[in-house]
Amino acid sequence: MNILLEAFAKSFELVFTLNEDLFEILLLSLKVSGISLLFSCLIGLPLGTFLAIKSFWGKDAFLVLFNTMMGLPPVVVGLIVYLLVSRSGPFGWLGILYTPTAMIIAQMILITPIIVSLTSQIIEEISQEYKSLFASLVVPSHKAIIAYLFDARYSILTVVLAGFGRAISEVGAVIIVGGNIDHLTRVMTTTIALETSKGNLSLALALGIILLSIALTTNFILIRLKFRAKRRMYV
Amino acid sequence: MYKSNKKNLMKLTPIEVIDLSVLLGKDLILDKVSCSIKNNSITAVIGPNGAGKSIFLQTINGLTNIDDGKITFNKLHNNDEIRNKQAMVFQTPTLLRRNVKSNMDFVSNVKNKNGKLVIKKILKRVGLEGYDDKPARLLSGGEKQRLSLARALLIEPSVLLLDEPTANLDPFSLKLIEEIMLEESKKGVTIILTTHDMAQAKRLASDIIFFNRGKILEQTDANAFFKNPLTKEAKKYINGEILL
Numbered sequence: 001m002n003i004l005l006e007a008f009a010k011s012f013e014l015v016f017t018l019n020e021d022l023f024e025i026l027l028l029s030l031k032v033s034g035i036s037l038l039f040s041c042l043i044g045l046p047l048g049t050f051l052a053i054k055s056f057w058g059k060d061a062f063l064v065l066f067n068t069m070m071g072l073p074p075v076v077v078g079l080i081v082y083l084l085v086s087r088s089g090p091f092g093w094l095g096i097l098y099t100p101t102a103m104i105i106a107q108m109i110l111i112t113p114i115i116v117s118l119t120s121q122i123i124e125e126i127s128q129e130y131k132s133l134f135a136s137l138v139v140p141s142h143k144a145i146i147a148y149l150f151d152a153r154y155s156i157l158t159v160v161l162a163g164f165g166r167a168i169s170e171v172g173a174v175i176i177v178g179g180n181i182d183h184l185t186r187v188m189t190t191t192i193a194l195e196t197s198k199g200n201l202s203l204a205l206a207l208g209i210i211l212l213s214i215a216l217t218t219n220f221i222l223i224r225l226k227f228r229a230k231r232r233m234y235v
Numbered sequence: 236m237y238k239s240n241k242k243n244l245m246k247l248t249p250i251e252v253i254d255l256s257v258l259l260g261k262d263l264i265l266d267k268v269s270c271s272i273k274n275n276s277i278t279a280v281i282g283p284n285g286a287g288k289s290i291f292l293q294t295i296n297g298l299t300n301i302d303d304g305k306i307t308f309n310k311l312h313n314n315d316e317i318r319n320k321q322a323m324v325f326q327t328p329t330l331l332r333r334n335v336k337s338n339m340d341f342v343s344n345v346k347n348k349n350g351k352l353v354i355k356k357i358l359k360r361v362g363l364e365g366y367d368d369k370p371a372r373l374l375s376g377g378e379k380q381r382l383s384l385a386r387a388l389l390i391e392p393s394v395l396l397l398d399e400p401t402a403n404l405d406p407f408s409l410k411l412i413e414e415i416m417l418e419e420s421k422k423g424v425t426i427i428l429t430t431h432d433m434a435q436a437k438r439l440a441s442d443i444i445f446f447n448r449g450k451i452l453e454q455t456d457a458n459a460f461f462k463n464p465l466t467k468e469a470k471k472y473i474n475g476e477i478l479l
Contacts, residue, residue, distance in 0.1 A: 126332075129329065130329060130331070132293075132298060132325060132329065133325070133329040135297075135298050136296055136298060136318075136321075136322075136323040136325075137342065137345055137346070137390075138315050138318050138319055138345075139345050140345075143344070143345055147331065147341065151331055151332040151333065152332075232370040232373065233332070233370050233372035233373055234332045234333070234370065234372075
């Protein structure tokens with residue numbers, strides 16, 4: 001019990017004293033997760049929409065592949081990215097191993113399948129709902145896609161935040177490709193892992209509480225938005 | 236009251252349906268049906284459930300593939316330009332997950348129709364004045380169907396297709412929708428509706444198409460049909476007997 005109280009006290013102390021190291025780690029965590037989420041959305045939302053509304057040979061295989069990739073073990077992704085960007089790897093010339101860029105790539109590989117699969121399910125449902133109406137109104141496909149994405153915005157927001165949750169809480173891949181280098185690639189999760197291994201449990205727990213607070217705030221906003229949308233039958 | 240501009244009405248009639256066959260999977264839904272729909276008429280398509288009425292309407296609207304035969308609109312084959320001058324009201328209205336006004340705005344945007352004022356007038360006409368910000372999917376059944384009709388009117392169609400537009404509706408919605416149908420017909424819009432309501436068909440229709448098992452058994456003037464149906468199936472149907 002003591003250790004928990006100590007951890008809470010420590011986390012408050014870290015936040016309210018504006019601890020420089022903590023904010024550096026926090027900002028890097030948000031930056032890496034934010035950028036990987038942005039790129040994953042730029043790839044995943046159009047790809048998921050395309051898979052939902054187009055019929056082509058091999059479509060099911062793609063959907064199965066992305067669904068399977070939703071459960072990719074982060075350490076395996078970390079290892080693959082490591083092999084690709086290490087000096088002897090095919091992309092070694094980029095020199096991005098142990099940099100935030102490598103961490104962003106690893107996180108993108110982890111969250112893009114989530115965005116693709118869930119977007120595809122959401123858009124498929126809404127496109128089926130609107131199918132006859134849009135066909136009758138002769139709605140051009142680009143306007144139909146905009147309408148699907150707009151009308152499914154609350155559900156898509158859930159997908160985006162699910163992706164963010166996966167990214168911000170990820171440790172296995174980023175520790176392999178980032179190396180947990182102080183002031184360079186150290187993020188919340190890797191710091192927690194490091195401090196735990198050093199026996200500095202109160203600091204690790206304090207960071208855990210801050211991480212949890214971010215997740216709680218994000219989910220609280222999400223639930224409020226969804227509740228409002230449900231009340232108006234927009235989902 | 237909102238008045239449709241007659242000059243904008245592209246002439247799509249007569250609609251000629253010639254030996255039309257439609258298959259859904261392996262089921263023959265429409266079996267070599269032929270009929271002609273006159274300009275400015277209200278045609279009621281009647282017949283028992285599963286006779287092919289809704290598919291007939293959807294095929295005219297270009298929503299179903301034609302397996303054999305053809306449909307012409309004033310001698311022209313269906314294309315996007317012709318379909319843009321048709322409007323369809325479905326039995327179960329599909330409303331966008333938005334408010335009433337945004338549902339209208341969407342159609343206005345798709346059809347390049349200009350006018351907040353027109354939308355306001357149409358909403359007033361269908362009894363949805365002041366409903367702008369109400370979520371469309373929270374409307375009652377009658378209100379949903381009236382919004383669906385409002386969207387159709389916004390298109391200023393030459394041909395208005397209505398699939399059981401008043402099924403299970405309250406008397407107010409039923410009366411309003413019927414009044415609008417008659418007004419539109421007077422303005423020169425050709426209306427085709429499916430209905431199970433014989434009284435409604437008598438009140439509104441100038442022509443009747445009677446379907447049974449995917450075939451048109453009769454197409455005639457409404458008065459003649461109800462006074463003296465030619466087929467025993469039509470007689471049975473009018474008398475409320477089950478057609479096997």
